[in-house]
Amino acid sequence: MANIHATFTVERSYSHTPEKVFAAFTNSEKMRRWFADGDHHDVLVFVHDFRVGGAQNLKYRFNASTQFSGVELANDGAYEDIVPNERVVITSTMTFGDKRISVSLITLEIVPAANGTTLTCTNQSVYFDGADGPEMRKMGWQSLLDKLALELEK
Amino acid sequence: MNITNVLHALGDPTRRAIVEQLGTGPRSVSHLAEPLNITLTAVAQHLQILQACGLVTTSKSGRTRNCRVNPAGFLLLGNWLSYQQSLWSRRLDRLGDILDEP
Numbered sequence: 402m403a404n405i406h407a408t409f410t411v412e413r414s415y416s417h418t419p420e421k422v423f424a425a426f427t428n429s430e431k432m433r434r435w436f437a438d439g440d441h442h443d444v445l446v447f448v449h450d451f452r453v454g455g456a457q458n459l460k461y462r463f464n465a466s467t468q469f470s471g472v473e474l475a476n477d478g479a480y481e482d483i484v485p486n487e488r489v490v491i492t493s494t495m496t497f498g499d500k501r502i503s504v505s506l507i508t509l510e511i512v513p514a515a516n517g518t519t520l521t522c523t524n525q526s527v528y529f530d531g532a533d534g535p536e537m538r539k540m541g542w543q544s545l546l547d548k549l550a551l552e553l554e555k
Numbered sequence: 556m557n558i559t560n561v562l563h564a565l566g567d568p569t570r571r572a573i574v575e576q577l578g579t580g581p582r583s584v585s586h587l588a589e590p591l592n593i594t595l596t597a598v599a600q601h602l603q604i605l606q607a608c609g610l611v612t613t614s615k616s617g618r619t620r621n622c623r624v625n626p627a628g629f630l631l632l633g634n635w636l637s638y639q640q641s642l643w644s645r646r647l648d649r650l651g652d653i654l655d656e657p
Contacts, residue, residue, distance in 0.1 A: 413647040417654045425650055435649040469558045469635060498559055520650070522643050 408525045416517040419486040423511055426489055427451060441467045446475070455480045457491055473498065478505075487511055503528045558635045560608035561628055569593065570601050574610060574624065581623040584613075 415422060425431045429449050437447045437459050446460035459476040463469040478493030489509040495502050505526040512519045564570055573587055588598045602622060605611035609628035613620050 409643075411643040411647055413651060415651055415654050421654055422650070425653055431653055435653050436646055438649070439645065467634075469631075472558055497562070520647060522647065524643065 406525075406527050408523065410524070411522045412519060414514060414517060414519050419511045419513050419518045422518045422520060423486045437461070442474075445473070451480060451483070453480055453483055457493065501529065557608075558631055561610060561632050561635075564604050564608045564610060565632075567601070567604075569597075570605055573598070573601055573605065573622075577611060577622060577624045581621050584620045584622065587622060 425435060429451070432449050432451070433444070433447050436449075437444045439461070442461040442463050444459070444461050446458050448456050448458035450456045457476070457478050457480060460473065461475075462471065462473045475496040476493045477496070478491055480489065481492050482488060482490035488511065491507040491509075492505070493507060494504050503526045505524055507525075508521075508523045510521045510523075512521070565574070569591060572591055576582055576587055576590070584595060584598055584602070587602075588595050591598070602611060602613060606613060606625075609625050609631065611622055611628075612625040613622045615621075
């Protein structure tokens with residue numbers, strides 16, 4: 402089966418300066434809180450060596466509040482480019498159990514806006530055979546799920 | 556039933572084809588085998604994997620085994636996908652919360 406390439410963008414506006422937004426990257430404790438922590442998983446590994454070429458490792462296990470309780474996911478990569486208050490570029494793999502499912506190029510752009518800052522996260526990934534999200538969608542899973550919903554209404 | 560097994564089951568093109576067929580309505584094992592051009596035994600093996608992970612259920616009526624989609628597996632899959640898709644969204648929301656701290 403072919404590999405799937407997919408891109409998505411997430412954008413947020415904050416009423417704070419680019420300097421303050423960037424500080425949430427340079428401060429490891431803050432970075433861990435917004436990047437790694439979450440209500441639905443326990444963080445097993447968090448390495449944040451914030452310099453060009455520095456490692457970024459995140460491993461987490463879904464907790465009992467999800468239907469994936471016990472499943473472990475790992476992101477391993479590096480900071481490829483850092484321009485203070487402007488740009489952070491990360492490359493990262495995603496491993497699911499013992500299977501590598503994707504490799505991503507993630508660009509975070511910090512842009513001054515009228516009332517603060519706009520942060521844009523662009524995620525360009527290749528998803529391998531048996532991988533998650535975009536591949537499934539590409540294979541028509543959404544339409545299948547729609548069909549399923551109709552089927553269940555009968 | 557867990558997501559690892561669901562993703563593994565759907566990693567196979569024949570099993571995806573079976574699930575796509577069942578998405579249009581219940582089918583007997585022989586009906587499933589026909590368009591796929593594979594043996595009944597092969598279909599049965601794929602069905603076993605799809606059943607074990609909660610994507611398909613089967614029931615016997617007389618000599619015919621009927622197959623249909625099992626919503627449980629699809630709910631799990633749907634939740635997994637939405638969780639993955641919203642990962643960055645939630646991250647940037649948390650960043651906003653941290654920035655708003657005094």
